[in-house]
Amino acid sequence: MTIEPRELATARYGARSPTRHSTHHHRAMDVKDDERANANANETKTQIVTPWDVEGVDGQGVDYDKLIKEFGCAKITSDMVHRIERATGVRAHPFLRRGMFFAHRELDGILDAYERGEKFYLYTGRGPSSESLHLGHLIPFHFTAWLQRAFKVPLVIQLTDDEKFLWKDLTLEECERLGRENAKDIIACGFDAKRTFIFSDVNYMCTPMYKNMMKIAKCVTLNQVRGIFGFTGDSNIGQVGFPPTQAAPSFPDCFPHMFGENKKSLRCLIPCAIDQDPYFRMTRDVAPRIGGYKPALIESRFFPALKGESGKMSASDASSAIYVTDSPKEIKNKVNKYAFSGGQLTVEDHRRIGGNLDVDISWKWLNFFLEDDEELVKIGEEYSSGRMLSGEIKAKLIDTLVPIVLAHQAARQAVDDALIDEFMSTQPRVFASLFGNMGDIAGALDETTIANAKPGVAIGAPAADGDDEKKIIQIQAQTGENGEPMSKTQQKKLLKDAQIAEKKARIAEEKAAKVKDAEANN
Numbered sequence: 001m002t003i004e005p006r007e008l009a010t011a012r013y014g015a016r017s018p019t020r021h022s023t024h025h026h027r028a029m030d031v032k033d034d035e036r037a038n039a040n041a042n043e044t045k046t047q048i049v050t051p052w053d054v055e056g057v058d059g060q061g062v063d064y065d066k067l068i069k070e071f072g073c074a075k076i077t078s079d080m081v082h083r084i085e086r087a088t089g090v091r092a093h094p095f096l097r098r099g100m101f102f103a104h105r106e107l108d109g110i111l112d113a114y115e116r117g118e119k120f121y122l123y124t125g126r127g128p129s130s131e132s133l134h135l136g137h138l139i140p141f142h143f144t145a146w147l148q149r150a151f152k153v154p155l156v157i158q159l160t161d162d163e164k165f166l167w168k169d170l171t172l173e174e175c176e177r178l179g180r181e182n183a184k185d186i187i188a189c190g191f192d193a194k195r196t197f198i199f200s201d202v203n204y205m206c207t208p209m210y211k212n213m214m215k216i217a218k219c220v221t222l223n224q225v226r227g228i229f230g231f232t233g234d235s236n237i238g239q240v241g242f243p244p245t246q247a248a249p250s251f252p253d254c255f256p257h258m259f260g261e262n263k264k265s266l267r268c269l270i271p272c273a274i275d276q277d278p279y280f281r282m283t284r285d286v287a288p289r290i291g292g293y294k295p296a297l298i299e300s301r302f303f304p305a306l307k308g309e310s311g312k313m314s315a316s317d318a319s320s321a322i323y324v325t326d327s328p329k330e331i332k333n334k335v336n337k338y339a340f341s342g343g344q345l346t347v348e349d350h351r352r353i354g355g356n357l358d359v360d361i362s363w364k365w366l367n368f369f370l371e372d373d374e375e376l377v378k379i380g381e382e383y384s385s386g387r388m389l390s391g392e393i394k395a396k397l398i399d400t401l402v403p404i405v406l407a408h409q410a411a412r413q414a415v416d417d418a419l420i421d422e423f424m425s426t427q428p429r430v431f432a433s434l435f436g437n438m439g440d441i442a443g444a445l446d447e448t449t450i451a452n453a454k455p456g457v458a459i460g461a462p463a464a465d466g467d468d469e470k471k472i473i474q475i476q477a478q479t480g481e482n483g484e485p486m487s488k489t490q491q492k493k494l495l496k497d498a499q500i501a502e503k504k505a506r507i508a509e510e511k512a513a514k515v516k517d518a519e520a521n522n
């Protein structure tokens, strides 16, 4: 998710993008250029985190504290985790207790509102670029399913088939097909069909979502997306124009069949991996100007690759990840053969020095997948003290993963076309039954509510107040043309981003010119 916990940089070039599109070459080049630009400017090297590329400095893992500072989001504190437990009456999910979901934007605002009895909805998504999901892809969905159960709220899931078409060497039809295939894996993560709407961008574009996209698009300039996303003159214009598509579902009036036509009927909380933050930074900046709430975010770290967080990986490397389709035997082989070990070279050394938890992938993955807190602590002690050997912690990981993968395969097997259609249906839902313990109250509705239902609009949803325009004008009057003013730091960051983007573009142009010269001379 992005909540998607991604694999680290190197891994993304490998496992996630076996077919490199030209953009990836460009991005790879940009990184070098960026380094050069920075060296020229006598600055320190920077890590790269965008929705398409994640790269630490010198092959190291991502510095998350630095990322929080750069992006301007906040850390999730243990107080906040306890507050979630109090508000929902449910023990926090291990991903939350153990800091996999570690950053947020305005999560406290959502909790304040929830405690006041206000409603919100969840929004997450997936770019369907391949048929075979790996374990990392499931993490945001398992977490989102937990959020849905804990808070008893509705959820929309965007399949960005258009995004993958624009960024990968795939046909649009293939991306659509992959979206439907991926929907099976997503549904298998345990969502409630009554409260969940899954949609494909290319299919849902004839709805009010498009209106929101246009309103958002009008607020954002080319210079801004260059700064935020690093687009260059070589990006195709579909890519440059894509961000509003991912921004729009943050506003409930995109989904009148679920939430009615009122932009302020609900707040939105987005679980995603932190690489998706740029999209929603942009969305939050625009929100007041189009009359909506800023979406809140709950953001995860990246899921570490099997071969370790620092080593380089080669492209299309099937051994770099465990796929949800792998058999128990394949899981066993891959973990034993490839899981990066923090163990020592000889048993004697290992007993004396102990295993290094900072780099050991079995340990890291157990932190994601082993439910039992006490057992986890014990394994950590045993392994780091040298009493437990590398082969033993790997065996523990295999024993943990196999039942999870088998359960997923069984759940996916049970998803038929009728169930996918139910999740993707735009039939008006009963607004009230999306929240709390009410279940399906369709049968219990009074006659006036039914009589007043508008075609295509959720039954009993708050009516549109038609005052959007007026409110926006009010906001503009209060804050100047641009809606809520950006903070000084935000402005500085945008400016710096734009300068870096410009520098990159200049260097790329110079390079291109040189190549041309060289060609001309040959």
Ligand code: TRP
Pocket (backbone or CB within 6 Å): 001, 002, 003, 004, 051, 123, 124, 125, 126, 127, 158, 159, 160, 163, 246, 270, 271, 272, 273, 276
């Ligand atoms: N861009 C995301 C991806 O490539 C998919 C996505 C769309 C998403 N909307 C989202 C992820 C909202 C998290 C939250 O996977």
